[in-house]
Amino acid sequence: MRIILIIFMFLSSAVRCISQELQVYSPSKKEKLSTEAYEVFRTNKFLDFKDKDSLIENIEGSVYKKTNLNTFFQNKKDWGKIQKEDTASYAKKANAKYAYKDNMMIETYLEFGSYNVRKEIKTVYNPKSFVLLYEKKYFVGENYNRTESIVNEYDNQNRVVRITKRTEYSKKENNEESTTIIKYENETATIASKNGTIICKLISNRNLSKTSAKKESLIALPFNYIKYMEECYLEENVECKVKYPRVEGNELKLISNLIYKKLNKNTPNVLYRIDNGGLPFQTYIFSIRDEKEDYFLDHLIINVKDQELISKQIVGIESDGEMQEDASYIAKSFIINEDLTISIFEIRFSKIYKKLNEGYKITSDGKIISSKSKSENKAEANSWSGKYNFKRTNKDELVTSFLIDLKSLDDITIVYIGDGEKAESYKNLKAESIAEDKIKIVFNKKYDELGIIYIQKNGKQYTISGEPISNINPGNDEYPLKKMN
Numbered sequence: 001m002r003i004i005l006i007i008f009m010f011l012s013s014a015v016r017c018i019s020q021e022l023q024v025y026s027p028s029k030k031e032k033l034s035t036e037a038y039e040v041f042r043t044n045k046f047l048d049f050k051d052k053d054s055l056i057e058n059i060e061g062s063v064y065k066k067t068n069l070n071t072f073f074q075n076k077k078d079w080g081k082i083q084k085e086d087t088a089s090y091a092k093k094a095n096a097k098y099a100y101k102d103n104m105m106i107e108t109y110l111e112f113g114s115y116n117v118r119k120e121i122k123t124v125y126n127p128k129s130f131v132l133l134y135e136k137k138y139f140v141g142e143n144y145n146r147t148e149s150i151v152n153e154y155d156n157q158n159r160v161v162r163i164t165k166r167t168e169y170s171k172k173e174n175n176e177e178s179t180t181i182i183k184y185e186n187e188t189a190t191i192a193s194k195n196g197t198i199i200c201k202l203i204s205n206r207n208l209s210k211t212s213a214k215k216e217s218l219i220a221l222p223f224n225y226i227k228y229m230e231e232c233y234l235e236e237n238v239e240c241k242v243k244y245p246r247v248e249g250n251e252l253k254l255i256s257n258l259i260y261k262k263l264n265k266n267t268p269n270v271l272y273r274i275d276n277g278g279l280p281f282q283t284y285i286f287s288i289r290d291e292k293e294d295y296f297l298d299h300l301i302i303n304v305k306d307q308e309l310i311s312k313q314i315v316g317i318e319s320d321g322e323m324q325e326d327a328s329y330i331a332k333s334f335i336i337n338e339d340l341t342i343s344i345f346e347i348r349f350s351k352i353y354k355k356l357n358e359g360y361k362i363t364s365d366g367k368i369i370s371s372k373s374k375s376e377n378k379a380e381a382n383s384w385s386g387k388y389n390f391k392r393t394n395k396d397e398l399v400t401s402f403l404i405d406l407k408s409l410d411d412i413t414i415v416y417i418g419d420g421e422k423a424e425s426y427k428n429l430k431a432e433s434i435a436e437d438k439i440k441i442v443f444n445k446k447y448d449e450l451g452i453i454y455i456q457k458n459g460k461q462y463t464i465s466g467e468p469i470s471n472i473n474p475g476n477d478e479y480p481l482k483k484m485n
Contacts, residue, residue, distance in 0.1 A: 218275035281305035
């Protein structure tokens with residue numbers, strides 16, 4: 001009895017080992033989606049790949065696979081021949097029979113397999129020899145087993161838009177059916193099935209004229225900064241580099257030096273050049289850490305001509321680090337439209353919340369002006385009018401104060417006292433609007449950054465900031481500003 005038990009245990013262990021070694025591989029849903037994409041392009045005779053250099057497959061918002069189409073086929077395709085192919089020129093099989101009905105070609109033949117299996121295969125082609133139906137009936141001996149079929153539907157360009165797969169048995173309750181839907185837009189095919197959705201982007205870098213090659217380094221409009229972040233922030237891929245080409249080389253060095261000298265001593269995260277339609281200046285966009293409040297990332301547009309800065313505008317702002325507890329701001333993003341107007345949006349949780357009553361336009365001479373009407377601009381300018389007062393002491397009990405008489409954005413008087421020194425008076429000053437709710441006033445150019453203040457409003461509340469303010473008590477970059485009327 002013991003011997004029988006030992007033998008049984010040994011056999012059970014051996015069976016388990018064999019079953020583990022013979023486990024059947026089950027592809028993931030992503031692998032199935034990639035296979036379905038291949039089937040779509042194969043059904044289209046791979047004509048989607050004509051003059052394309054790479055295929056990028058995106059699943060669930062990230063790149064799943066990149067394919068070099070230049071090495072995809074073992075033998076070079078004759079695309080002209082494939083495009084001209086019809087049922088008359090189609091290469092016929094020697095063992096098949098052919099019939100023609102209603103401009104369709106019907107191909108039938110038999111295949112034989114092991115264990116007395118016979119397959120009756122029928123393929124129906126449209127006039128351009130694209131497969132409309134592929135049907136395979138299985139018989140074991142004389143007994144019918146099942147029918148497997150694929151039905152393809154095409155658009156007017158002979159691109160498959162629906163694939164229906166069926167397996168039919170004698171017992172209808174065992175039948176199976178699945179559908180794949182394909183949508184085409186420009187160089188993108190979106191393929192959806194029960195396994196999910198895969199987005200296939202086809203990229204071409206060839207057959208570029210000198211003009212188009214030059215435009216490759218420009219970003220086409222419209223440019224949506226939020227969309228760019230969603231597509232390319234987490235992963236820089238081939239598609240991103242093609243769609244959003246960066247400024248590099250000597251041009252990057254020249255513009256970065258210009259930014260350093262004229263705008264900000266920090267280094268831009270990345271620099272892009274916008275296609276402004278051939279205007280006689282260059283338009284750049286970039287993100288850069290704010291010099292005064294380094295937990296902010298500013299998004300700027302600048303226009304440059306002959307290596308000289310001709311205009312600039314902050315069009316977005318976001319937090320980029322640990323903010324002070326009392327810091328308040330509205331996160332903003334932007335869209336540069338095809339007509340060179342710039343729309344500004346409030347952002348919440350990295351999504352567009354609402355369009356703001358703020359916007360700009362790049363003019364043909366390179367200026368960046370408000371896109372509001374004259375009456376709106378006048379009302380906005382008037383909203384700043386009034387007298388403002390600020391006074392604060394430092395740890396040594398020395399007083400810094402600003403008395404600001406703002407008649408208009410072009411007529412400002414400031415009385416300034418710094419660290420208890422003698423009062424200084426400045427007249428006929430002008431304010432620069434750097435955002436819908438923020439202005440910049442340079443009251444003494446000789447002081448460099450110590451001669452600049454910023455006023456920001458939030459409803460009826462105002463704050464003052466700048467180097468003269470942050471130097472009062474280091475660590476406090478802004479303070480409330482009292483508007484007296």
